[in-house]
Amino acid sequence: MNPVVGIAAFAAVSVATAVIGFYGLRISRTTGDFYVASRTVRPWWNASAIGGEYLSAASFLGVAGLILLSGTDGLWFPIGYTAGYLMLLLFVAAPLRRSGAYTIPDFTEVRLDSRAVRRVTSLAVVVVGWLYIVPQLHGAALTIRITTGLPSWVGSVAVVIVVCLTVVAGGMRSITFVQAFQYWLKLTALAVPIVFIALVLAGNGTPAMAEANTNPTGLAPTGPYQNISLLVALLFGTLGLPHVLVRFYTNPDGQSARRTTLIVLGLLSVFYLFPTAYGVAGRMFAPDLAQSGRSDALVLLLPGRLIGGPAGDMLSALVVAGAFAAFLSTTSGLVVSLAGVISQDVLGGSVRGFRLAALISATVPLGFAFMTDSLALAGSVGLVFAFTASTICPALLLGIWWRGLTDAGAIAGMVTGGVLCGGALVAGALSGPAASGAAMPQWLAQPAAWTVPAAFAVMILVSRATKDRVPRTLTKVMTRLHTPERPLATER
Amino acid sequence: MTRVRVTAPQSAARPVLESREAAEESDVGQVFVRSLIRTQLRLAVVVAGGFLLILLAFPLMLGLVPGLAESKIAGIPFGWLLLGAGIYPVIGLSAWLYIRTATRNEARYRDLAEDR
Numbered sequence: 001m002n003p004v005v006g007i008a009a010f011a012a013v014s015v016a017t018a019v020i021g022f023y024g025l026r027i028s029r030t031t032g033d034f035y036v037a038s039r040t041v042r043p044w045w046n047a048s049a050i051g052g053e054y055l056s057a058a059s060f061l062g063v064a065g066l067i068l069l070s071g072t073d074g075l076w077f078p079i080g081y082t083a084g085y086l087m088l089l090l091f092v093a094a095p096l097r098r099s100g101a102y103t104i105p106d107f108t109e110v111r112l113d114s115r116a117v118r119r120v121t122s123l124a125v126v127v128v129g130w131l132y133i134v135p136q137l138h139g140a141a142l143t144i145r146i147t148t149g150l151p152s153w154v155g156s157v158a159v160v161i162v163v164c165l166t167v168v169a170g171g172m173r174s175i176t177f178v179q180a181f182q183y184w185l186k187l188t189a190l191a192v193p194i195v196f197i198a199l200v201l202a203g204n205g206t207p208a209m210a211e212a213n214t215n216p217t218g219l220a221p222t223g224p225y226q227n228i229s230l231l232v233a234l235l236f237g238t239l240g241l242p243h244v245l246v247r248f249y250t251n252p253d254g255q256s257a258r259r260t261t262l263i264v265l266g267l268l269s270v271f272y273l274f275p276t277a278y279g280v281a282g283r284m285f286a287p288d289l290a291q292s293g294r295s296d297a298l299v300l301l302l303p304g305r306l307i308g309g310p311a312g313d314m315l316s317a318l319v320v321a322g323a324f325a326a327f328l329s330t331t332s333g334l335v336v337s338l339a340g341v342i343s344q345d346v347l348g349g350s351v352r353g354f355r356l357a358a359l360i361s362a363t364v365p366l367g368f369a370f371m372t373d374s375l376a377l378a379g380s381v382g383l384v385f386a387f388t389a390s391t392i393c394p395a396l397l398l399g400i401w402w403r404g405l406t407d408a409g410a411i412a413g414m415v416t417g418g419v420l421c422g423g424a425l426v427a428g429a430l431s432g433p434a435a436s437g438a439a440m441p442q443w444l445a446q447p448a449a450w451t452v453p454a455a456f457a458v459m460i461l462v463s464r465a466t467k468d469r470v471p472r473t474l475t476k477v478m479t480r481l482h483t484p485e486r487p488l489a490t491e492r
Numbered sequence: 493m494t495r496v497r498v499t500a501p502q503s504a505a506r507p508v509l510e511s512r513e514a515a516e517e518s519d520v521g522q523v524f525v526r527s528l529i530r531t532q533l534r535l536a537v538v539v540a541g542g543f544l545l546i547l548l549a550f551p552l553m554l555g556l557v558p559g560l561a562e563s564k565i566a567g568i569p570f571g572w573l574l575l576g577a578g579i580y581p582v583i584g585l586s587a588w589l590y591i592r593t594a595t596r597n598e599a600r601y602r603d604l605a606e607d608r
Contacts, residue, residue: 072561075575079547086543086583090536090590231547258591265587269580276576401533475522482529483605484598 005313006147009320013185014162017328018169020178043256047263049176050247052183052325053333054081054264055271056132057139060186060326062377063272065295067279068286073227074279077382078272080231084238084385085268089261092239094254095400095481102249103340104242104392111399111481113471114407120414122345124391125242126361127418129338131387132241133331133365134372135380139296140327141369142377146297147320156369159324160362163332167339167358175336176250182329183267189322190274193303193315197281200307226446230382233448237385240392243333246340253485278302296377299323335361372429383425386448390417394455398463400481405459406469413459421451521605528601532594539590546582550574 059081067074101107104125109118137156144155166178238244251257282289282298285306289298300323303315338361339354347353391414398405398413424447443450471477554561554571561571 072571072575075572079575079579082580082583083543083547086587087540089587090540094594255595258594262584262587262591265584269584272580273577276572280572280576401529478529479522479525482532483525484602 002313002316003148003150005317006144006320009147009317010144010158010324013321013324013328014158016181016185017162017166017178017325020181043251043260043263045176045180046247046250046260047267048180048183050179050244050260050264051267051271052179052181052186052329053243053247054241054268054330055183055186055326056330056381057136057323057326058377058381059271059275060190060323061139061142061296061299062379062381063275064278064282064299065297065377066379067276068282068290068295068298071283075276076227076230077234078276080234080385081238082265082268082272083231084234084236085261085265087235088239088244089258089265091397092245092400093248093257093261096245096396097248097251097257098254098481098483098485099477100480102246103337103344104240104245104396105341105345108395108399108410111471111477112405112407112410113473117395117407117410119345120411121392121395122341124414124418125341126338127422128240128384128388128392129242129334129361130365130368131384132243132381133334133362134368135377135384136327136331136334137366137369138372138380139323139377142296143300143320143323143327146294146300147316153370156366159327159331160366162328163335164359164362167332167335167362168355175332179329179333182325183271185325186322186329187271187274189318189325190271190278190299193307193319194274194277194281196311196315197303197306223442225442225449229386229442229446229449232452233382233386233389233446236389236393236448236452237387240388240396241385242337242341242392243330246333246337255484275299281306331362382446383428386446386451387418387421387425389448390421390451390455393452394459398456398459402460402463403474403478404463404467404470406463406466407471408466408469409459409461409463412462413455416458417451417455420454421447424451524601524604528597531597535590535593535597539586543582543586547579550579 059078063074063077066077096107099107099110101110105118105121108121109115137159140155140159141152142155144150144158145152167175248257248260251260278299282295282302286298286302289295289301294301300316300319303319304312306312307315335358339358342361343350343353343357347357394413394417395405395410399410424444428444554574561569563570565573
């Protein structure tokens with residue numbers, strides 16, 4: 001591919017991001033602006049922003065790559081990513097908004113009336129955020145290497161620099177506009193090239209679709225245990241993701257939090273049709289990418305392969321721009337929510353503290369990204385979901401729906417889930433750089449199916465044993481979480 | 493009737509909410525609140541369970557009915573169509589049903605709580 005294409009696409013996305021970010025700077029002035037855009041973001045903007053933030057490297061590059069590798073088994077990833085939002089709508093969206101808290105640690109502190117719970121939750125949020133940023137940086141490294149031939153580290157460093165500049169400059173208000181813009185950019189970047197490809201193929205007479213069922217590599221298909229465990233991770237992991245939940249505080253009330261989630265479900269459903277189409281097209285026309293271990297680059301390379309000449313270059317530029325939009329938006333969303341947590345808990349909650357915290361939250365994962373090898377993108381993000389589902393998710397679900405939860409129970413459950421799932425991740429990473437899951441036992445490669453129930457069980461048992469620690473504020477908090485806000489007309 | 497000292501609300505930004513909570517923390521108010529929480533939880537569990545059953549039924553159907561996954565609609569194998577596109581309308585429909593019912597439950601709660 002022409003290296004100019006990749007560099008131009010990255011530069012264009014970065015400039016657009018920065019311009020929207022700096023434009024937002026003029027509207028955000030107070031600490032409240034920085035954290036939650038003063039809770040006045042409209043559902044469509046907010047939903048687009050959630051979509052923009054959520055569709056990461058794993059969705060943009062990883063899903064198509066995985067479908068290329070493993071066929072219909074790969075389809076469980078986009079299904080899980082979308083259905084996770086259904087769970088979030090059913091169990092978390094409105095109560096979380098009504099809690100009035102800014103961040104997940106705020107929520108657990110208010111609900112359980114305990115500073116210790118707050119600290120453990122903050123720790124879990126920071127670990128999840130850092131783990132989640134690393135695959136984004138790997139994706140950026142891969143994209144820069146494939147499209148421009150520059151060394152991999154350039155991609156990761158460039159993403160971190162652009163994210164730091166925009167977050168430090170504008171905070172959440174401009175982030176909302178940036179993220180909303182990036183959802184629509186990502187959708188366009190996948191949709192336009194695949195429509196062109198379909199038109200060209202229809203003109204040439206398409207080979208039979210049956211070829212999509214042939215397996216390009218000798219890898220065995222994943223078993224039912226792996227698929228079920230993956231679904232557990234994705235369904236329960238989504239409702240604990242810090243950068244997704246922080247978005248719900250920007251809705252004016254619980255009702256609009258639900259409406260926003262419904263729109264998000266629509267946006268995600270439309271989006272995931274396209275990576276699926278790329279995966280299917282890849283199985284027919286680019287099986288060599290799977291054999292040479294470059295399946296994650298499928299989305300980037302397919303338009304150039306099937307459509308040559310300047311038209312191919314233009315379409316390639318579009319997908320590269322979309323890919324960088326994915327890395328930038330997810331990373332900046334995570335950095336904002338991490339910075340919110342770190343600045344409130346460690347630096348006193350000022351705007352200056354927020355900026356410093358943003359720098360810390362973006363640069364630490366850069367170190368991790370340099371130290372680790374890139375796994376398959378969709379797979380490594382799936383493991384982050386497993387960790388979230390084993391730590392933050394049980395505390396949120398039981399906190400919202402069960403009166404019996406105590407601070408001791410929440411801490412014990414989160415620590416158990418974190419240690420079990422974290423242990424499985426570390427053991428998996430150490431058991432070989434191949435890390436394809438072939439050599440690893442299945443229960444270690446995909447731990448969610450047993451770590452999530454374990455975390456729930458410990459949380460419930462310890463809470464039962466420490467009944468006297470149920471907070472005295474319980475009645476008040478539960479009432480606030482579940483009763484509808486009064487409509488303005490009848491306010492007393 | 494006991495006298496209480498009137499102080500500033502804990503958070504200046506949410507005075508309305510505080511007074512609303514004070515009213516709803518009475519014993520009768522709590523009966524309504526508890527029943528609302530139970531209703532909403534039951535609704536969420538039913539919708540989630542129904543969705544998961546459908547989700548489970550899709551691959552089972554493809555596995556158990558021979559030839560179904562390979563049969564084609566408009567040139568696309570049915571298995572790909574079902575898992576790649578067919579699940580999303582089910583997710584959207586579940587979400588829409590949930591929101592409609594949850595909103596109705598809240599409206600009913602509000603009527604009860606305000607009639608008091």
